[in-house]
Amino acid sequence: MNLIILGSQGSGKGTQAELLSEKYKLEHIDMGKTLREVALLDTPFGKEVYEIINIKKELVSNRIINKLLELKLSSLNREQGVVIDGIPRNLEQAKYTEELLQESGRKLDKVFLIYISEKESVKRISKRWVCKKCKTILIMGKDIKDSRDKCPACGSGIEQREDDTKEGVKKRLEIFKKETMPVADYFSKKNLLAEINGSQPVEKVFEEITKHII
Numbered sequence: 710m711n712l713i714i715l716g717s718q719g720s721g722k723g724t725q726a727e728l729l730s731e732k733y734k735l736e737h738i739d740m741g742k743t744l745r746e747v748a749l750l751d752t753p754f755g756k757e758v759y760e761i762i763n764i765k766k767e768l769v770s771n772r773i774i775n776k777l778l779e780l781k782l783s784s785l786n787r788e789q790g791v792v793i794d795g796i797p798r799n800l801e802q803a804k805y806t807e808e809l810l811q812e813s814g815r816k817l818d819k820v821f822l823i824y825i826s827e828k829e830s831v832k833r834i835s836k837r838w839v840c841k842k843c844k845t846i847l848i849m850g851k852d853i854k855d856s857r858d859k860c861p862a863c864g865s866g867i868e869q870r871e872d873d874t875k876e877g878v879k880k881r882l883e884i885f886k887k888e889t890m891p892v893a894d895y896f897s898k899k900n901l902l903a904e905i906n907g908s909q910p911v912e913k914v915f916e917e918i919t920k921h922i923i
């Protein structure tokens with residue numbers, strides 16, 4: 710089985726992709742995470758990606774995304790199903806993702822769009838912290854109480870993502886509306902899209918998603 714998860718910032722798409730990966734033994738392809746790892750590299754490529762995602766807060770070029778996806782898919786066994794999170798973010802990526810899946814002998818079974826309001830998105834992101842070491846997502850007021858707290862999972866220090874500023878979220882939401890929403894329409898016309906209300910608790914969202922998986 711091969712799935713794609715679309716959703717705006719803070720919609721919980723990463724969490725749902727992780728749950729799907731565990732339940733159905735799928736490889737979780739998380740493009741945002743891959744790019745954040747690349748951005749830590751002390752190389753011209755690492756610096757280029759850092760500048761785009763953390764300073765300009767824009768999308769990385771389709772050429773880079775397509776290459777990274779191609780590398781990832783070709784590194785996997787053909788029988789291994791995938792849940793793709795963070796791609797496609799525009800129409801060109803949508804077409805390329807379909808092509809790459811097909812070339813690697815995979816059928817796209819379903820695309821999920823997890824939607825939340827813009828207000829909810831900004832609210833959730835302002836509370837999102839992450840462990841510096843194990844990268845567990847921690848919610849201020851729920852998992853942690855103070856910015857000086859340690860990660861409950863591994864005891865390391867915590868931080869906020871550099872692109873998770875108020876202005877960063879607003880910019881990424883604009884990009885989502887303009888560039889990624891047409892991707893949802895594209896898959897809807899192909900009868901592959903399921904829209905999921907992301908403002909419910911995590912378990913409810915997951916329950917709704919799995920109802921679409923036969």
Ligand code: AMP
Nearest residue numbers: 740741744762767768769774795796798
């Ligand atoms: P995310 O963790 O999904 O919020 O992604 C973090 C950042 O990585 C985004 O704001 C973009 O700058 C970049 N990024 C992630 N996925 C893509 C993609 N498919 N196309 C272009 N840029 C991406």
